[in-house]
Amino acid sequence: MEASGELPQFRLVLLHDSEGKVIALLPATSLLNLVSIWKETGRQLQPVRGDDALRYFSQEALKYPEGQAKLLSLKLLVAPECANFEQMELIEPHSGLSFSIVAEQLREGTVCNFSRTAEEIVAQQPAGDDVAQITRAVERFTALRVKQRLEDTLGLPSLSATMQKIIELRSDPEAGVSDLVPVVRLDPSLSAQVMSWAASPYYAAPGDVSSIDDAVIRVLGFDLVINMALGTAMGEMLKVPEDGPRGATPYWLQAVYNASFAEQLCRAMPETEDSPRPGLVYLASLLHNFGYLVLAHLFPPHFIMLSRYFEANPHFAFDTVEKQVLGVTREQIGSWLLDSWSLPKTVTTAIRHQNEADYQGEHSQYVKILFMANRLLRQQGLSDGPLEEVPEEMYAELGLKEPDVAKMLRRLMRNDDDIKELTALLGD
Incomplete structure (x- = not known):
């Protein structure tokens, strides 16, 4: 019929x-x-x-x-x-x-x-800013009672001294490799990670990588070392849940693909005085799904039910499903927590509004790059979420041409084996 x-x-x-x-x-x-x-x-x-x-x-x-x-x-x-x-x-x-x-x-x-309907779900959400909605969700779905500082309530481990210093460097536009290399040298775990990243086939470094200086200065660079150090630190603090949606793309594979592709989109944009910084775009995309880990950590029993909701509603926007089940989204709680750890505002804003194609507020280009990269990767099965088209006008807003972007994505996907090896070094 x-x-x-x-x-x-x-x-x-x-x-x-x-x-x-x-x-x-x-x-x-x-x-x-x-x-x-x-x-x-x-x-x-x-x-x-x-x-x-x-x-x-x-x-x-x-x-x-x-x-x-x-x-x-x-x-x-x-x-x-x-x-x-x-x-x-x-x-x-x-x-x-x-x-x-x-x-x-x-x-x-x-x-x-x-x-x-999505409209019914949104209409039932209580009023208030992100902190108020996160607080209500914490009190409603956990045995926790919110203390004076919400971040104390969550029971997350504090950032190490090395990570606090790296966040300071990430937020300092004047910082460079001469500031970063001594920090890496003083942390044995980070030093070992940096050497393994530099030796990865994905970066195809000519010759042997013989020292931390060589790995940072010649192979990886300031932005990449800081971004990957922050990403792995967050991932070690909050483990990838084992009871997530069945058949989902692995967390770190999504993160690396999104970060790599978003950075390429950023570098392809016409340069202006206020052009997005590729390093910050990479970091925002690497951490774009960080709130997913926070939800799993904070609401374990309800997270299992949330996973079943995703499976029953594959066409539905994740943030709407999360509002229905928990009353708070991964973007809200992830961006808030990263902001409380003093990550750059460009990063936390991009993460918070990444699903809003019509966002016109501060740092809107960062938001649109994350939106475009994620939607195009979903179409290739390399990121989770319902299939959605990228609005044609978004290409023009970013100064990009659709055929060029499609070519960039195909080129990135040809490096799939190397990306998977790099992903294994990060966590999955």
Whole structure:
């Protein structure tokens, strides 16, 4: 049965538990609220893994009416919005399956209210700035009670003296390698890391790397050493969770790809007096997902549920899902914490607003570079999140041409093996 593009679209979601499979149907642009399903059914139904959904909905039989009818003979949970239409198109995001049905085919389904629109989720968010929203989430979802200083409440380890000095250097526009090399030399762990980075095939240093001076000055440079030192320090402080969304791109692989690509975009932009600094763009992109680690550290039981929500709603913006489940986003809590550690404002602003294509505030070019790099990498399966197009006007705003950017991305992807080796040195 051919689907019509003019029909209202409803999404198929495959859920399961020990009792068997269930199909949920809801508007294609709405979020599936698992908690509502659990309350309505009395069952702890969970979304299947993305690759399992792909295999299930790619069955040859589902291309034909008989197979589609058999699919709809499973237990159905139907959102009330389905009753508004005589005919509709059913779609499944993982497999691309699409077919049309008439309302009569859903007559055996159980109607229950489990869908939320993005507008409804945003409307329910309490008023207040980021700190107020983070505080409410901490008090609501943990046993912690907020102290006078919120950062004390989180129970995070303090930054080492070396990292505090490196942050000072990162924030000082006059600092250079002569200031950095003595700091690296005094920290054995950082020294070993710098030597291993310099020897990585990704940087293809000619000849042997014989000393810290050689590694910093000849191979890596001031910006890269500082940025990677900060990135690994944050990663060591907050471990990558083992119970994240199944099938997700590894944390550090996303970080390195985003940082490498964003820096290349920055360097390709026309130079002006207020051009973004490539080193700061690299750092912002390397830490763009840092709030993900903070959420996992701070809300362990709810983070597991958040992961299931991501799996059930692959088309939905992560920040909207996080607002629904926790009332705070990774961008809010990540940028706030990095700001409290005195990272440059350009970095924390870019991280906070990276999902806002129309952001026009301070440091907007940094924001748009992060937005563009991440969206284009998502299309290649190298970063997580729903697929979204980069607005055409954003290329013009950054002084870039779409074919040139596509060529840069292809060139970067040809270095995949070297990037993965560098990623292993960082954490994953």
